[in-house]
Amino acid sequence: MMMTLRVLYFASLREAVGRANEELTLPEGVGTVGQLRDFLAARGEGWDALAQGRNVRAARNQRMARAEEGIEAGDEIAFFPPVTGG
Numbered sequence: 001m002m003m004t005l006r007v008l009y010f011a012s013l014r015e016a017v018g019r020a021n022e023e024l025t026l027p028e029g030v031g032t033v034g035q036l037r038d039f040l041a042a043r044g045e046g047w048d049a050l051a052q053g054r055n056v057r058a059a060r061n062q063r064m065a066r067a068e069e070g071i072e073a074g075d076e077i078a079f080f081p082p083v084t085g086g
Contacts, residue, residue: 002026003073007040010080013056016049026071033058034067036077055082 008021017040030039037058041051050056058065059078071077 002028003071005071005073005075005077007036008076008078010078012081013049013079016046018046031070032067033060033065033069033071033077036071037067037079040079050079056080057082 002025004023004025006021007024009017009019014020026036026039030036034052037050037056038052041047041049048054057080058067059080060069060071061076062078065077
């Protein structure tokens with residue numbers, strides 16, 4: 001079953017991928033935050049900023065999410081670099 005969700009990109013990731021957000025219909029087999037990240041990173045140049053091994057955080061419906069967390073239709077998934085403060 002295909003699912004549609006909203007994906008947000010913040011800070012340097014927004015610059016790398018050239019957009020702040022998108023509505024996305026996922027193919028079968030993409031059902032976790034980590035799988036979504038891999039799917040997006042496979043888009044090519046710029047999108048490799050989301051590749052595994054890069055320091056990227058994710059949130060699902062405005063709560064921090066781990067790679068293995070499941071996603072559902074209608075979710076809002078945000079990707080952002082770690083924030084440092086003083």
